[in-house]
Amino acid sequence: MTLRTRLVLHRLRAGTTARLRAGGERGSALVEFVFLAVLMMVPLIYRVMVLARLQAGSYAASAAVREAGRAYVTAQRQEDAGPRADAAARIAFEDQGFRGDGLLTMSCDGDPCLRPDGRITMQATVTVPLPLVPAFARDVLPLEVPVTASHVAVVDRFRGTP
Template sequence: MQRAESGSAVVELVMLGVLLLLPLVYLVFMLARVQAGAFTVSQAAREAGRAYVTSDVGEDALARARAAARISFLDQRFEDTGTLTIACDGSPCLRPDGRVETTATVRVPLPLVPAFLEDALPLSVPVSASQVSTVDRFRVLP
Protein backbone atom coordinates (compact mmCIF):
# COMPACT_ATOMS: atom_id res chain seq x y z
CA MET A 1 0.00 0.00 0.00
CA GLN A 2 1.44 3.38 -1.04
CA ARG A 3 0.86 6.67 0.75
CA ALA A 4 0.36 9.92 -1.05
CA GLU A 5 3.13 12.26 -0.01
CA SER A 6 2.46 15.02 -2.46
CA GLY A 7 3.41 18.42 -1.08
CA SER A 8 5.46 17.21 1.90
CA ALA A 9 8.77 18.23 0.28
CA VAL A 10 7.51 21.79 -0.08
CA VAL A 11 6.56 21.92 3.59
CA GLU A 12 9.96 20.54 4.64
CA LEU A 13 11.77 23.02 2.39
CA VAL A 14 9.83 25.96 3.79
CA MET A 15 10.41 24.87 7.40
CA LEU A 16 14.15 24.33 6.89
CA GLY A 17 14.41 27.56 4.92
CA VAL A 18 12.83 29.56 7.72
CA LEU A 19 14.95 27.85 10.39
CA LEU A 20 18.14 28.60 8.47
CA LEU A 21 17.16 32.06 7.29
CA LEU A 22 16.23 33.55 10.68
CA PRO A 23 19.72 33.25 12.23
CA LEU A 24 21.27 34.59 9.03
CA VAL A 25 18.99 37.65 9.04
CA TYR A 26 19.77 38.25 12.73
CA LEU A 27 23.50 38.03 12.01
CA VAL A 28 23.19 40.59 9.22
CA PHE A 29 21.27 42.99 11.51
CA MET A 30 23.83 42.56 14.28
CA LEU A 31 26.83 43.07 12.01
CA ALA A 32 25.22 46.13 10.44
CA ARG A 33 24.75 47.68 13.88
CA VAL A 34 28.34 46.91 14.93
CA GLN A 35 29.58 48.44 11.67
CA ALA A 36 27.52 51.56 12.39
CA GLY A 37 29.24 51.71 15.79
CA ALA A 38 32.65 51.43 14.15
CA PHE A 39 31.83 54.27 11.76
CA THR A 40 30.56 56.36 14.66
CA VAL A 41 33.61 56.02 16.90
CA SER A 42 35.98 56.64 14.01
CA GLN A 43 34.18 59.82 13.04
CA ALA A 44 33.70 60.98 16.64
CA ALA A 45 37.39 60.57 17.53
CA ARG A 46 38.57 62.30 14.35
CA GLU A 47 36.16 65.24 14.57
CA ALA A 48 36.66 65.72 18.32
CA GLY A 49 40.43 65.85 17.84
CA ARG A 50 40.10 68.30 14.99
CA ALA A 51 37.73 70.52 16.98
CA TYR A 52 40.02 70.43 20.01
CA VAL A 53 43.28 71.39 18.29
CA THR A 54 41.69 74.17 16.21
CA SER A 55 40.17 75.90 19.23
CA ASP A 56 41.43 79.39 20.03
CA VAL A 57 40.98 79.20 23.80
CA GLY A 58 41.83 76.20 25.99
CA GLU A 59 38.59 76.42 27.96
CA ASP A 60 36.50 76.19 24.79
CA ALA A 61 38.47 73.27 23.35
CA LEU A 62 36.87 70.62 25.56
CA ALA A 63 33.34 71.87 24.90
CA ARG A 64 33.99 71.99 21.14
CA ALA A 65 35.41 68.45 21.14
CA ARG A 66 32.47 67.08 23.12
CA ALA A 67 29.99 68.83 20.80
CA ALA A 68 31.70 67.38 17.71
CA ALA A 69 31.65 63.88 19.21
CA ARG A 70 28.02 64.26 20.26
CA ILE A 71 27.02 65.09 16.67
CA SER A 72 28.77 61.92 15.51
CA PHE A 73 27.06 59.82 18.19
CA LEU A 74 23.66 61.31 17.31
CA ASP A 75 24.21 60.57 13.64
CA GLN A 76 24.02 56.80 14.21
CA ARG A 77 21.80 56.91 17.34
CA PHE A 78 24.49 56.15 19.91
CA GLU A 79 23.92 59.28 22.00
CA ASP A 80 23.20 57.26 25.15
CA THR A 81 26.18 54.90 24.98
CA GLY A 82 28.88 57.11 23.43
CA THR A 83 31.78 58.42 25.52
CA LEU A 84 34.79 60.57 24.68
CA THR A 85 38.12 60.81 26.50
CA ILE A 86 40.82 63.35 25.74
CA ALA A 87 44.48 63.10 26.77
CA CYS A 88 47.28 65.60 26.14
CA ASP A 89 51.00 64.88 25.99
CA GLY A 90 51.95 67.96 28.02
CA SER A 91 50.76 71.21 29.50
CA PRO A 92 49.22 73.32 28.15
CA CYS A 93 47.42 71.08 25.69
CA LEU A 94 47.16 73.71 22.97
CA ARG A 95 50.86 74.57 22.77
CA PRO A 96 52.55 74.47 19.33
CA ASP A 97 53.26 70.90 18.20
CA GLY A 98 51.29 69.49 21.15
CA ARG A 99 49.62 66.14 20.61
CA VAL A 100 46.07 65.44 21.71
CA GLU A 101 44.67 61.90 21.75
CA THR A 102 40.91 61.54 21.53
CA THR A 103 39.29 58.17 22.16
CA ALA A 104 35.62 57.54 21.38
CA THR A 105 33.83 54.47 22.69
CA VAL A 106 30.30 53.13 22.20
CA ARG A 107 28.56 50.04 23.48
CA VAL A 108 26.53 48.56 20.64
CA PRO A 109 23.48 46.78 22.07
CA LEU A 110 22.67 43.45 20.47
CA PRO A 111 19.24 43.61 18.83
CA LEU A 112 16.37 41.51 20.19
CA VAL A 113 18.30 40.09 23.17
CA PRO A 114 16.08 40.19 26.27
CA ALA A 115 17.49 41.80 29.42
CA PHE A 116 16.99 38.68 31.59
CA LEU A 117 19.80 36.94 29.66
CA GLU A 118 22.35 39.48 30.96
CA ASP A 119 24.05 36.90 33.20
CA ALA A 120 24.43 34.34 30.40
CA LEU A 121 25.14 36.53 27.36
CA PRO A 122 26.75 39.91 26.77
CA LEU A 123 24.06 42.38 25.82
CA SER A 124 26.39 44.77 24.02
CA VAL A 125 29.64 44.91 22.07
CA PRO A 126 32.18 47.64 22.97
CA VAL A 127 33.68 49.47 20.00
CA SER A 128 36.34 52.18 20.29
CA ALA A 129 38.65 54.27 18.12
CA SER A 130 41.50 56.68 18.87
CA GLN A 131 42.88 59.65 16.98
CA VAL A 132 46.05 61.61 17.65
CA SER A 133 45.80 65.22 16.49
CA THR A 134 48.67 67.69 16.46
CA VAL A 135 48.33 71.36 17.28
CA ASP A 136 49.66 73.63 14.55
CA ARG A 137 53.39 74.27 14.92
CA PHE A 138 53.00 77.96 14.10
CA ARG A 139 50.18 78.52 16.56
CA VAL A 140 50.40 81.74 18.53
CA LEU A 141 49.69 81.22 22.21
CA PRO A 142 47.03 83.57 23.67
Protein backbone atom coordinates in the same frame (compact mmCIF):
# COMPACT_ATOMS: atom_id res chain seq x y z
CA MET B 1 -18.64 -9.62 -15.90
CA THR B 2 -15.94 -11.27 -17.86
CA LEU B 3 -12.46 -11.99 -16.70
CA ARG B 4 -11.07 -9.45 -19.08
CA THR B 5 -13.36 -6.71 -17.71
CA ARG B 6 -12.39 -7.61 -14.15
CA LEU B 7 -8.71 -7.39 -15.06
CA VAL B 8 -9.17 -3.98 -16.66
CA LEU B 9 -11.11 -2.67 -13.63
CA HIS B 10 -8.44 -4.03 -11.28
CA ARG B 11 -5.70 -2.26 -13.22
CA LEU B 12 -7.70 0.97 -13.23
CA ARG B 13 -8.24 0.77 -9.47
CA ALA B 14 -4.57 -0.01 -8.86
CA GLY B 15 -3.51 2.93 -11.03
CA THR B 16 -5.99 5.25 -9.34
CA THR B 17 -4.78 4.17 -5.88
CA ALA B 18 -1.17 4.72 -6.88
CA ARG B 19 -2.03 8.14 -8.28
CA LEU B 20 -3.93 9.03 -5.12
CA ARG B 21 -0.95 7.98 -2.98
CA ALA B 22 1.41 10.03 -5.12
CA GLY B 23 -1.05 12.93 -5.15
CA GLY B 24 -1.15 12.91 -1.33
CA GLU B 25 2.56 13.75 -1.30
CA ARG B 26 2.13 16.60 -3.75
CA GLY B 27 3.22 19.93 -2.21
CA SER B 28 5.07 18.47 0.78
CA ALA B 29 8.46 19.33 -0.76
CA LEU B 30 7.41 22.95 -0.84
CA VAL B 31 6.41 22.83 2.83
CA GLU B 32 9.70 21.19 3.78
CA PHE B 33 11.67 23.73 1.78
CA VAL B 34 9.88 26.67 3.41
CA PHE B 35 10.39 25.19 6.88
CA LEU B 36 14.10 24.56 6.30
CA ALA B 37 14.58 27.95 4.62
CA VAL B 38 13.07 29.74 7.62
CA LEU B 39 15.12 27.59 9.97
CA MET B 40 18.31 28.54 8.13
CA MET B 41 17.49 32.17 7.35
CA VAL B 42 16.57 33.36 10.86
CA PRO B 43 20.10 32.85 12.29
CA LEU B 44 21.63 34.31 9.13
CA ILE B 45 19.48 37.43 9.32
CA TYR B 46 20.29 37.81 13.03
CA ARG B 47 24.02 37.61 12.28
CA VAL B 48 23.67 40.28 9.62
CA MET B 49 21.82 42.50 12.12
CA VAL B 50 24.56 42.01 14.74
CA LEU B 51 27.33 42.75 12.25
CA ALA B 52 25.51 45.86 10.99
CA ARG B 53 25.13 47.15 14.56
CA LEU B 54 28.81 46.47 15.33
CA GLN B 55 29.81 48.26 12.14
CA ALA B 56 27.69 51.25 13.15
CA GLY B 57 29.47 51.23 16.52
CA SER B 58 32.88 51.23 14.89
CA TYR B 59 31.84 54.06 12.56
CA ALA B 60 30.53 56.02 15.54
CA ALA B 61 33.73 55.56 17.56
CA SER B 62 36.10 56.39 14.72
CA ALA B 63 34.10 59.42 13.58
CA ALA B 64 33.79 60.65 17.16
CA VAL B 65 37.54 60.65 17.84
CA ARG B 66 38.41 62.14 14.48
CA GLU B 67 35.86 64.95 14.70
CA ALA B 68 36.52 65.59 18.39
CA GLY B 69 40.24 65.92 17.69
CA ARG B 70 39.60 68.27 14.81
CA ALA B 71 37.23 70.39 16.92
CA TYR B 72 39.71 70.47 19.80
CA VAL B 73 42.77 71.59 17.82
CA THR B 74 40.86 74.25 15.89
CA ALA B 75 39.50 75.95 19.02
CA GLN B 76 40.66 79.52 19.59
CA ARG B 77 40.88 79.24 23.38
CA GLN B 78 41.71 76.38 25.74
CA GLU B 79 38.45 76.86 27.65
CA ASP B 80 36.40 76.28 24.47
CA ALA B 81 38.34 73.24 23.23
CA GLY B 82 36.90 70.62 25.59
CA PRO B 83 33.22 71.50 25.10
CA ARG B 84 33.75 71.71 21.32
CA ALA B 85 35.29 68.23 21.27
CA ASP B 86 32.48 66.80 23.42
CA ALA B 87 29.83 68.32 21.14
CA ALA B 88 31.52 66.94 18.01
CA ALA B 89 31.78 63.46 19.55
CA ARG B 90 28.15 63.55 20.71
CA ILE B 91 27.00 64.41 17.18
CA ALA B 92 29.04 61.52 15.76
CA PHE B 93 27.61 59.08 18.31
CA GLU B 94 24.04 60.22 17.71
CA ASP B 95 24.53 60.07 13.95
CA GLN B 96 24.96 56.27 14.22
CA GLY B 97 22.18 55.81 16.77
CA PHE B 98 24.23 55.68 19.99
CA ARG B 99 22.58 58.44 22.01
CA GLY B 100 24.22 58.53 25.42
CA ASP B 101 26.15 55.27 24.88
CA GLY B 102 29.48 56.84 23.85
CA LEU B 103 32.33 57.94 26.08
CA LEU B 104 35.12 60.29 24.98
CA THR B 105 38.39 60.74 26.87
CA MET B 106 41.09 63.29 26.02
CA SER B 107 44.70 63.67 27.10
CA CYS B 108 47.45 66.12 26.15
CA ASP B 109 51.19 65.63 25.89
CA GLY B 110 51.99 68.90 27.63
CA ASP B 111 50.67 72.12 29.11
CA PRO B 112 48.97 74.05 27.57
CA CYS B 113 47.30 71.61 25.23
CA LEU B 114 46.78 74.15 22.44
CA ARG B 115 50.45 75.03 21.98
CA PRO B 116 52.02 74.71 18.50
CA ASP B 117 52.77 71.03 17.67
CA GLY B 118 50.86 69.88 20.76
CA ARG B 119 49.44 66.37 20.53
CA ILE B 120 45.98 65.58 21.87
CA THR B 121 45.01 61.91 22.16
CA MET B 122 41.32 61.17 21.84
CA GLN B 123 39.79 57.83 22.75
CA ALA B 124 36.13 56.90 22.26
CA THR B 125 34.31 53.85 23.55
CA VAL B 126 30.84 52.81 22.43
CA THR B 127 28.92 49.98 24.05
CA VAL B 128 26.98 48.14 21.33
CA PRO B 129 24.04 46.10 22.66
CA LEU B 130 23.12 42.99 20.71
CA PRO B 131 19.80 43.48 18.88
CA LEU B 132 16.55 41.77 19.88
CA VAL B 133 17.80 40.67 23.31
CA PRO B 134 15.28 41.30 26.10
CA ALA B 135 16.23 43.44 29.09
CA PHE B 136 15.98 40.60 31.63
CA ALA B 137 18.63 38.64 29.69
CA ARG B 138 20.94 41.66 29.64
CA ASP B 139 20.87 41.73 33.44
CA VAL B 140 22.06 38.12 33.63
CA LEU B 141 24.57 37.90 30.77
CA PRO B 142 26.89 40.55 29.33
CA LEU B 143 25.27 40.93 25.92
CA GLU B 144 27.06 44.09 24.86
CA VAL B 145 30.22 44.57 22.85
CA PRO B 146 32.53 47.50 23.62
CA VAL B 147 34.03 49.17 20.55
CA THR B 148 37.00 51.51 21.01
CA ALA B 149 38.84 53.90 18.70
CA SER B 150 41.69 56.32 19.29
CA HIS B 151 43.12 59.25 17.37
CA VAL B 152 45.99 61.68 17.87
CA ALA B 153 45.28 65.23 16.72
CA VAL B 154 48.18 67.64 16.29
CA VAL B 155 47.84 71.37 16.83
CA ASP B 156 49.02 73.40 13.87
CA ARG B 157 52.72 74.27 14.08
CA PHE B 158 52.20 77.83 12.83
CA ARG B 159 49.35 78.59 15.18
CA GLY B 160 49.76 81.56 17.47
CA THR B 161 49.89 80.87 21.20
CA PRO B 162 46.51 81.66 22.84
